[in-house]
Amino acid sequence: MRILLSIRHPSYLRNLLEVVRRLAGQGHRLHFVFDAHGPLGEDSLFEELCRSHPTITGQFIEKRDPSARVSWREQAERLRFGIDYLRYLDPRYAEADALRERARDRAPAWAVGLGERLLSRSPLALRTALSLGAALEWSLPVRPIVSRFFELFRPDLVVVSPLVGLGTDQVDWIKEAKLRGLPSVLAVASWDNLTNKGRLRVLPERILVWNEAQKAEAVELHGAPAGMVTVCGAWSYDHWFDWRPSLDRDALLALVGLAPCPGYLLYVGSSPFIGQNEAAFCLELIRALRAEPATRALGVLIRPHPQNAAQWESLDLAGLGNVAIFPRSGANPIDRDRRNQYFDSLWHSDAVFGINTSAQIEAGILGRPVLTVTDPRYRATQTGTLHFHHLTSINGGLLHVAGSVEELARRLGALLALPAAERGEKSRRFVAGFIRPPELAEVPSDRAARAIVEAAALRPRRPRLDRWLGLLYRRLVLSRRTSFELTPKLRKALGELRLAGDEGNRAAGS
Structure with missing residues (x-):
């Protein structure tokens, strides 16, 4: 085929x-x-x-x-951005301010005006407009x-x-x-x-x-x-279930620059859209760990997101104890060495912290306890996104959620006092519900x-009605030059x- x-x-x-x-x-x-x-x-x-x-x-x-x-490219982009913006007026996105603003910034003025003046006030009108999206396309x-x-x-x-x-x-x-x-x-x-x-x-x-x-x-x-x-x-995570570390714990600590320690927290960075000014927040978190007796001696390994690494390059870690940033400029794990370094940092960690990132899911697959803080600075990109709620709800949720860095330090200390097999119970339940549902007999x-x-x-059924409506819209509304210029x-x-x-x-x- x-x-x-x-x-x-x-x-x-x-x-x-x-x-x-x-x-x-x-x-x-x-x-x-x-x-x-x-x-x-x-x-x-x-x-x-x-x-x-x-x-x-x-x-x-x-x-x-x-x-x-082509002559109509900008017109096509405006129409598509407009359709995509309208979905964020759905009441289910009421708290998704950051997502809606991102779509609004790219939408044409007519879509924003139509949405704000009419469609946001009438669920029926919004559903009708969205149902016409295929015809417009x-x-x-x-x-x-x-x-x-x-x-x-x-x-x-x-x-x-x-x-x-x-x-x-x-x-x-x-x-x-x-x-x-x-x-x-x-x-x-x-x-x-x-x-x-x-x-x-x-x-x-x-x-x-x-x-x-x-x-x-x-x-x-x-x-x-x-x-x-x-x-x-x-299916994206199948290889994680059979993957094994390339380095032992001592060798990894030496590679990343952490002093020998009984355990460490891995801080996984988020994308620029999710984790703006994340480095400053991380410093607050580390200070809270140092103030809590149960986590005072814990190592902290920071792994910047590869697209959000610039803020970490000049970060001053003086006075914060056993902390390392690796790699300082971030690294996309696409070749064997970088993939192994990323995996090993998760495998040998005792717990993992993130704001809202797929690395939290990968930590859960390895059975590590995964934590977060619902900080007001990140409300729009945590609880203000629909996908974040999967991390808190599926099979009881993956995340141990704290309301402040001080609460997180206490919760982390309590977690680390548990036997290793009990620490990852939430992770195992989440993986069974979100990554590998047990009712599926096959590997994904x-x-x-x-x-x-x-x-x-x-x-496929030929899209006769949608296509007919689309051609009618093109003829009556769009510019006449809505075909490719085959120069x-x-x-x-x-x-x-x-x-x-x-x-x-x-x-x-x-």
Whole structure:
């Protein structure tokens, strides 16, 4: 089977690696199309994957290539940002001030005005407006480069991830597949994707999610029929269950710069959106630990988020005892050494602290107690986000939650006094509910790969009504110039486009 995969950039490939390896191992031909290069050097992940699997090929297409510019691009982006903004007027997002403001900043004035003056006051009007999102999306033509890839690769199936970025045009791959009568699959990339990104403006034939909570989000927040959604377990984390440390504890302490100690707290940093001015907060936390007798001698290892590391580089740790920052400038764990260093720091820790980050989930998989403080500075990006509530509610919640750094120090001291087997009980219950539901007999990656293959038998219904309404909206409302300008330069570029690596696969008979 020939599978065309639209992935925003290679950093998202990390979340699909095990599934992709299984599909390639079954002999399927896979071709990746990336909209951009990885922001933190993740291209090497894709290069490594191609070297180990000859049936995998792929290439990058830069959306901002001058040869591919179209007259209506800005109009299309404004419309998509507007649709995505409106979802944050739903009463379920009443406390999501930061998410709503982020979407509002990108939305056009007409969407903001319509939302604030009318739709925010009428749930019925809001539901009606959101239900028209698909028709509005169909008013926008598919980019010709997308159509060209379908002609070149002739796929049997399309897989898209993440698909939910604010204002994303990744939806073109779903639309083109429907127009050609081909099935498409969304593989949800992460735990927060269905709640704090954009709206699924056009639904694929199958949506793969981790758990029942995400299935409910797909149905309730995006309007997907329940039968469209398949629960697979968190395939992104399969390798964590068999992973073992590369260094013993003493060697790790020496590597990161901690003095020998009976135990340490790992502080995992959050992204810039979540953890603004996080370094100052961390200092308050460490001082509270030093004031509490049960945690006074505890080591503290700080691991900055790779996209939020600048604030830690000049942080003064004088007078705070046994504290280390490693790596100072942050590190994206994409190669073997950096992956092992990240894993080892979690494995050897006695407890893990974070504001709101996927590293808390990874600590839970390893059975470590995971703590947080619901500080007013981070209300908007903790309790003000829907996905944070998974960490506090699923099977009793993953997190030990404190209301202040002083309370956290006391709770941590009490936790560390427990036998090791009891400290991680909350983590184990959470993992069973959110990462690997026990009712699923298969390993999540196996189940996701099987669901993708089975989706090839689905036959999509052609979007006649939505498409007709979209064409009517384009004709009556949008600019007349709402089609691609196939200039000689663009025609030439499309005509010269070839599939990277395709010659080798043809020679091999694939």
